[in-house]
Amino acid sequence: xxxxxxxxxxxxxxxxxxxxxxxxxxxxxxxxxxxxxxxxxxxxxxxxxxxxxxxxxxxxxxxxxxxxxxxxxxxxxxxxxxxxxxxxxxxxxxxxxxxxxxxxxxxxxxxxxxxxxxxxxxxxxxxxxxxxxxxxxxxxxxxxxxxxxxxxxxxxxxxxxxxxxxxxxxxxxxxxxxxxxxxxxxxxxxxxxxxxxxxxxxxxxxxxxxxxxxxxxxxxxxxxxxxxxxxxxxxxxxxxxxxxxxxxxxxxxxxxxxxxxxxxxxxxxxxxxxxxxxxxxxxxxxxxxxxxxxxxxxxxxxxxxxxxxxxxxx
Amino acid sequence: xxxxxxxxxxxxxxxxxxxxxxxxxxxxxxxxxxxxxxxxxxxxxxxxxxxxxxxxxxxxxxxxxxxxxxxxxxxxxxxxxxxxxxxxxxxxxxxxxxxxxxxxxxxxxxxxxxxxxxxxxxxxxxxxxxxxxxxxxxxxxxxxxxxxxxxxxxxxxxxxxxxxxxxxxxxxxxxxxxxxxxxxxxxxxxxxxxxxxxxxxxxxxxxxxxxxxxxxxxxxxxxxxxxxxxxxxxxxxxxxxxxxxxxxxxxxxxxxxxxxxxxxxxxxxxxxxxxxxxxxxxxxxxxxxxxxxxxxxxxxxxxxxxxxxxxxxxxxxxxxxxxxxxxxxxxxxxxxxxxxxxxxxxxxxxxxxxxxxxxxxxxxxxxxxxxxxxxxxxxxxxxxxxxxxxxxxxxxxxx
Numbered sequence: 001x002x003x004x005x006x007x008x009x010x011x012x013x014x015x016x017x018x019x020x021x022x023x024x025x026x027x028x029x030x031x032x033x034x035x036x037x038x039x040x041x042x043x044x045x046x047x048x049x050x051x052x053x054x055x056x057x058x059x060x061x062x063x064x065x066x067x068x069x070x071x072x073x074x075x076x077x078x079x080x081x082x083x084x085x086x087x088x089x090x091x092x093x094x095x096x097x098x099x100x101x102x103x104x105x106x107x108x109x110x111x112x113x114x115x116x117x118x119x120x121x122x123x124x125x126x127x128x129x130x131x132x133x134x135x136x137x138x139x140x141x142x143x144x145x146x147x148x149x150x151x152x153x154x155x156x157x158x159x160x161x162x163x164x165x166x167x168x169x170x171x172x173x174x175x176x177x178x179x180x181x182x183x184x185x186x187x188x189x190x191x192x193x194x195x196x197x198x199x200x201x202x203x204x205x206x207x208x209x210x211x212x213x214x215x216x217x218x219x220x221x222x223x224x225x226x227x228x229x230x231x232x233x234x235x236x237x238x239x240x241x242x243x244x245x246x247x248x249x250x251x252x253x254x255x256x257x258x259x260x261x262x263x264x265x266x267x268x269x270x271x272x273x274x275x276x277x278x279x280x281x282x283x284x285x286x287x288x289x290x291x292x293x294x295x296x297x298x299x300x301x302x303x304x305x306x307x308x309x310x311x312x313x314x
Numbered sequence: 315x316x317x318x319x320x321x322x323x324x325x326x327x328x329x330x331x332x333x334x335x336x337x338x339x340x341x342x343x344x345x346x347x348x349x350x351x352x353x354x355x356x357x358x359x360x361x362x363x364x365x366x367x368x369x370x371x372x373x374x375x376x377x378x379x380x381x382x383x384x385x386x387x388x389x390x391x392x393x394x395x396x397x398x399x400x401x402x403x404x405x406x407x408x409x410x411x412x413x414x415x416x417x418x419x420x421x422x423x424x425x426x427x428x429x430x431x432x433x434x435x436x437x438x439x440x441x442x443x444x445x446x447x448x449x450x451x452x453x454x455x456x457x458x459x460x461x462x463x464x465x466x467x468x469x470x471x472x473x474x475x476x477x478x479x480x481x482x483x484x485x486x487x488x489x490x491x492x493x494x495x496x497x498x499x500x501x502x503x504x505x506x507x508x509x510x511x512x513x514x515x516x517x518x519x520x521x522x523x524x525x526x527x528x529x530x531x532x533x534x535x536x537x538x539x540x541x542x543x544x545x546x547x548x549x550x551x552x553x554x555x556x557x558x559x560x561x562x563x564x565x566x567x568x569x570x571x572x573x574x575x576x577x578x579x580x581x582x583x584x585x586x587x588x589x590x591x592x593x594x595x596x597x598x599x600x601x602x603x604x605x606x607x608x609x610x611x612x613x614x615x616x617x618x619x620x621x622x623x624x625x626x627x628x629x630x631x632x633x634x635x636x637x638x639x640x641x642x643x644x645x646x647x648x649x650x651x652x653x654x655x656x657x658x659x660x661x662x663x664x665x666x667x668x669x670x671x672x673x674x675x676x677x678x679x680x681x682x683x684x685x686x687x688x689x690x691x692x693x694x695x696x697x698x699x700x701x702x703x704x705x706x707x708x709x710x711x712x713x
Contacts, residue, residue: 066530066577070595072636094575098619
């Protein structure tokens, strides 16, 4: 009898142990991504080992996003919080404080060489400072993800963060990151080839806000925008007039709206200059599923195809 | 968000040391403006020391509202047929990565808006809308004009005098639509008019309308069966109806305040409960039962996670808006029954810097609670019956 009980106990240990282990492995890493581009990176690296909650979703504008109590709840339950950094997420500090999260906050721009906001806006703002002293409004451009070379750094940082939080999955995270980086390299080749096909004299275009500084720096197109690096500040009439003047002097080849900003300003510039709006560029957010830019790679492909199409008229 | 780094002494502020410093220095300043329940006066106090900085005569006892920027306090005098404006003397210029703090004396401005029975005051991005119930008329102006001493306003009329409200919103004016058969009852909807005064679209139905608040880029207006949620649209404001959830018991919201730092609304829901509202969430309404009837509630603009509710048993409660639960309670005053007239003298709450201030009109006292520990730190004696209270201030660089 005693033997039977012992055997039964042993059997239950044997049967329960694998279940217990499986259950521990099955619990996904809880990840919060600050915006949709990071969500896509995280899914590519984490696969089904992670569960992602995204704060600023598709077509959302992180510059002006107002965090909700539900975001704080998600953050309080997170194991890892992935953010862009470089002051891209103005809401971040509030959310960290409100959530009292114990998660690691990982700034994915770590290792990126930051570039400064465009000089013409610094000069304009200095000129506008009526109280006699100049202000630099956080003069680093936060949109580092618009360069695919930087996107690879984001991916590397994500893999490291996931490895630190879930050592057992590290091999999978690294393998996923490597495979995705390879795809990014191929996409980057396509972008470079597309730009090479645009005549140099036609490589200046207009968008709503200064979101493409890193793209410009890396790939050689020039982007002009009435709004600065954040959509929060309205452009001055002088900024808009200066842009219209540049278009009229044939310095810009095409004008584009962005998925995250109001189209009114760009439509005004287009109507005053006779330029046709060349399409929608995805700047600070992906599109919804089923849209033309629901992944980062699709976003980069869609943007360069739209730009090239509008400039070359094909 | 501006960071609180250093508090300078009141003496230093008054002596103008901060203002004359030749280099940028981080300073903090907060002021309280308190009206009296029985006397036509508004007192300005330094929040840190409790010292009276000024006393301003109004026409009759007044309710108080502060502008979003905190530069202006509006004394809305329903029984005096007038709205007066006070410059708070504190302004913070937002320069993105820092703010500039400018400190001057508070002063009564030479600007008045006359009209029958002014009621609701709404500031939306510096555009001020004052609604005069006795005329059914909205008078809209800008805070910049008010501070410049200009009493210019634009007038938008509704069909009948009624207890209503107006909001200046993205170049349009949102106005309550009176109940045509019974104008004495609450309005039945919201009408949108453009800059030329022409109506845009149909009236947005909202029977039993009472209460409005903004939180970030969303405006909420309370109705008998739900809320109107107003956002910026491409050409005109976008307005959608959010019905109360079926899980809520019978009831409605008639008073709303908007979260600062986190986007949510806090409203009453029946006499002994409040409701947290996030219009973007699947669980849009979270009802929190209170131990007794509610007297007043306010959100914490410095610690976005918290709001505070005062109940008639004399307790103040800390409400965690993330978890949706009361996390701390503190006995503060003798009981203040909600029986009697709605406008009887009862406590009101304001938050300034690291402290919560609660007026105790029947004890001529202002109670001060440390916002971090949620413990009472001191009482400040205030002459008369201190009633409505608003706080303005913050931190920034002085040059």
